[in-house]
Amino acid sequence: MEKIRTVELFAGVGGFRLGLEQASERFQTVWANQWEPSTEDQWAFRCYAKHFGESHNHVCKDIAAIDKDKIPDHDLLVGGFPCQDYSIAKKGAKGIEGKKGVLWWQIDEILDKKRPLYVLLENVDRLIRSPAKQKGRDLSIILRCFYEKGYAAEWRVINAADYGQAQRRRRTFLLAYHNDTEIFKQFAEETCRYGVKRMHTHVMTDGVLAKAFPVSGHGRSYLDNWIDEFSYEDMASLSREQSVYFYNAGAMMNGRIYSVDVVPEIEHCIPxxxxxxxxxxxxxxxxxxxxxxxxxxxxxxxxxxxxxxxxxxxxxxxxxxxxxxxxxxxxxxxxxxxxxxxxxxxxxxxxxxxxxxxxxxxxxxxxxxxxxxxxxxxPERMRYFTMGNALVVPLVSAIGKIINDIT
Ligand SMILES: C[S@@+](CC[C@H](N)C(=O)[O-])C[C@H]1O[C@@H](n2cnc3c(N)ncnc32)[C@H](O)[C@@H]1O
Known part of the structure; x- marks a missing residue:
């Protein structure tokens, strides 16, 4: 059985790795990166090393200082990139242009150099509305970057409590797949034939996130737009002009974006x-x-x-x-x-x-x-801190199982 070579960025204490390994032993982490800018002691990095072993492929260094060519080839790139700048509640939040938001461009550079088949990202729920003054601009830029590199994408804002977890933690999961993958080919061919109806079924039932997190219905309003038709000359002008209202679920295929609010099929709640x-x-x-x-x-x-x-x-x-x-x-x-x-x-x-x-x-x-x-x-304070940063592991396992099935 072929391995799914995985690279984990912004690895923290290893939530992605743990979740994927629980989903299938095919997921093999070939490189991981974690560096906490706010403290000298790198507790999250040490915790990860304690559980998964010391290795020269687990690097504690600012991702911006990493030569991306030296990252090993991989099939799946995962990461929960830092989210402070996506808080639309925060006055003056700058979104993807903010200091930490800029880290998106580190991921983008890896896509350029490495072209992994799949990319799975996690961020705060506000990502889809960021920045406050130009809602949806940041996700538009991310989707546009994926499109220009030959990827389709899907996203969902998931509340962990809706899917059998004891915490109401709402996070945006974004999964992209390259045009070399079977899922891309089938989705592209059927969208070409059935148009937006097929994009709708992708969001409701056929996509990876819909399979991992079943939905029971959807809202009336939706977005049907073309990411390649926004007037722009370069990324900087797109960045100034773009503003889109994204709903909590959506997909992008060949530059077309479809988005709708979906209603989760609630599993029993864990108090x-x-x-x-x-x-x-x-x-x-x-x-x-x-x-x-x-x-x-x-x-x-x-x-x-x-x-x-x-x-x-x-x-x-x-x-x-x-x-x-x-x-x-x-x-x-x-x-x-x-x-x-x-x-x-x-x-x-x-x-x-x-x-x-x-x-x-x-x-x-x-x-x-x-x-x-x-x-x-x-130190106990850091135990709480790293958990506040981490993701809900079983959600990653649920996505990992579907990726394992389609790969
Ligand atoms: C949202 S947390 C992700 C946590 C992780 N998913 C987990 O399960 O623990 C983002 C992580 O990125 C790390 N980080 C922040 N800036 C970084 C940088 N410039 N280079 C590498 N890692 C960075 C933070 O220390 C933090 O652990």
Whole structure:
């Protein structure tokens, strides 16, 4: 059985690799790259090496400093590229032009040099609406790059909780396949014959993501457009002019894009209660009586006058966050700041003691579908940080199984 040679970019603690290896032993990681710019200690890199072995093909270096010609040939390129700049909630978010967003062009360079048959990317849900002032521009540029290199693509915004996971984590998965692949050839031939109807069935049932994550219906509005007809002279002008409203699912074939909002076929929901650790939980996770007012304030609704450094005032308001978390629902999204005493950190009623406590690192690993203790050995703060960065492993396995079937 032929191997599927895989390269993993922005590898973190190895969520893609773990998910693909769980899907099939055909996936063989031939090169991986991980480098955390914000810290000197490279904890994620060390965690990956601990689980998958030290190797000269696991490189801890800024991807921008890597000679792309030296990356081994591969069939599948995967990566969850850093997403901070895709936050449309953030004032002044610059999208693909932002400092971290620029990392897209590192992937693009690898496509140029290596032409892998398949590319599987993961990013925040806002990618499809990024940047705030020119919604859809960034995904348009990404799709355009794939088109110019001979790829078709499909994307879906997946909420992990809809597909049997205990976390409401919404991420955009984008899969591209080169015109040498069977799936491309069949999709191209049938789209040529049946037009947009075939693109619709690709998004609803026939595409890889539709097979991995079945849908039960779709919205009324849709987008049917041509990525090769946008007026542009070069990427810079496309970048200035392009603005498109993308829905949560879509496909691109031969420059045509079709997109529609799909409704997931919900598997049974896993409540957060199901991932809580049994037995005695260390006292440091429990909230002290004297800290309760602070937690209540942070989680509460606010409408208050605040002072800027220059002495001027402004009205600050924000809504309420559930405190504690309802145990009978999947959790909210876990962030890199989970270990902080913050509004977004999860607080639960411990089922044994009935007292309030934060989540343990193991529970955070469980929310992402990693084996218990995956990040053991790091400072605890980094265990939470790396899990806030990581993806939900079983989602990758689901996609990997379909890629394995069609390859
Ligand atoms: C969204 S996380 C992906 C996490 C990964 N999928 C996992 O399962 O752990 C992005 C990763 O890219 C890494 N990173 C950020 N900038 C980088 C760069 N310039 N070169 C290489 N890696 C980088 C970060 O340290 C982070 O681990």
């Amino acid at each position: 957060i209660r199901d991932i809580l650790q049994d037995g005695e939980i260390d006292s440091r996770y429990f909230i002290k009586e004297e800290d309760l007012p602070r937690w209540r304030y942070m989680k509460g609704a606010k409408n208050e006058l605040r002072h800027r450094k220059d002495g001027s005032t402004y009205c600050f308001s924000e809504g309420v966050v559930a405190f504690p978390e309802p145990l009978d629902r999947p959790s909210r999204t876990m962030l890199t700041s989970e270990s902080n005493v913050s509004r977004t950190s999860h607080v639960v009623v411990d089922p044994q003691t009935k007292k309030l406590r934060t989540l343990t690192p193991v529970e955070c690993e469980r929310l992402n579908g990693f084996p218990d203790g995956w990040t053991e050995g790091m």
